[in-house]
Amino acid sequence: MYEGDIASVLISEEQIKERTAELAEAVAARYADEPMQDDLLLVGVLKGAIFFMTDFARALPIPTQMEFMAVSSYGSSTSSSGVVRILKDLDKDIAGRHVLIVEDIIDSGLTLSWLMRNLKTRNPASLEVVTLLRKPEACKVDVEVAHVGFDIPNEFVVGYGLDYAERYRDLPYIGTLDPKVYGG
Ligand SMILES: O=P(O)(O)OC[C@H]1O[C@H](OP(=O)(O)OP(=O)(O)O)[C@H](O)[C@@H]1O
Numbered sequence: 001m002y003e004g005d006i007a008s009v010l011i012s013e014e015q016i017k018e019r020t021a022e023l024a025e026a027v028a029a030r031y032a033d034e035p036m037q038d039d040l041l042l043v044g045v046l047k048g049a050i051f052f053m054t055d056f057a058r059a060l061p062i063p064t065q066m067e068f069m070a071v072s073s074y075g076s077s078t079s080s081s082g083v084v085r086i087l088k089d090l091d092k093d094i095a096g097r098h099v100l101i102v103e104d105i106i107d108s109g110l111t112l113s114w115l116m117r118n119l120k121t122r123n124p125a126s127l128e129v130v131t132l133l134r135k136p137e138a139c140k141v142d143v144e145v146a147h148v149g150f151d152i153p154n155e156f157v158v159g160y161g162l163d164y165a166e167r168y169r170d171l172p173y174i175g176t177l178d179p180k181v182y183g184g
């Protein structure tokens with residue numbers, strides 16, 4: 001699939017699965033002693049987090065509810081425009097709820113920083129983040145992230161939900177994209 005477009009496999013399907021199970025355990029432990037009136041509310045950030053959200057939710061040994069937001073700041077570029085647009089908002093009020101944002105990647109951090117500010121104004125009981133990937137060298141803003149799957153180098157990656165111009169989301173692993181694909 002996508003022959004010649006993927007330069008290397010950075011994180012295999014098996015590694016994603018193992019790390020997701022570890023993250024799920026850590027997250028369950030985090031909320032174990034928290035007095036909760038409602039189930040933990042997972043807020044998946046579409047579209048990138050789709051596969052991580054569904055696998056992570058099923059690995060979690062505690063009951064959760066799911067909401068989705070769709071935001072976009074990349075379009076068909078390999079760097080963030082910094083302008084975050086809400087394409088789909090939450091369906092429900094999150095006031096008083098324990099909310100966990102589920103992200104696929106924190107790159108510049110601009111999307112998450114904007115999202116945290118936005119959701120905080122809605123008065124959740126707590127607001128934390130789990131992300132599968134993070135690029136420490138690319139980070140432009142300070143964002144507090146409670147749970148990180150993998151810190152990765154500052155390269156453009158695709159697969160397992162992550163796209164370049166909407167392609168490659170359906171790869172089961174995380175790979176680096178050959179620069180020839182985006183004219184690099
Ligand atoms: O830390 P940042 O530099 O802001 O980048 C991270 C964000 O960018 C991607 O979303 P994108 O805007 O590409 O939308 P998508 O999930 O629909 O692909 C990714 O899914 C994160 O939400």
Ligand code: HPA
Binds near residue numbers: 074107158162
């Ligand atoms: O490396 C990336 N790949 C795909 N989408 C992204 N959005 C932010 N960073 C990336």
Ligand SMILES: [Mg+2]
Binds near residue numbers: 074075162164
């Ligand atoms: Mg994208």
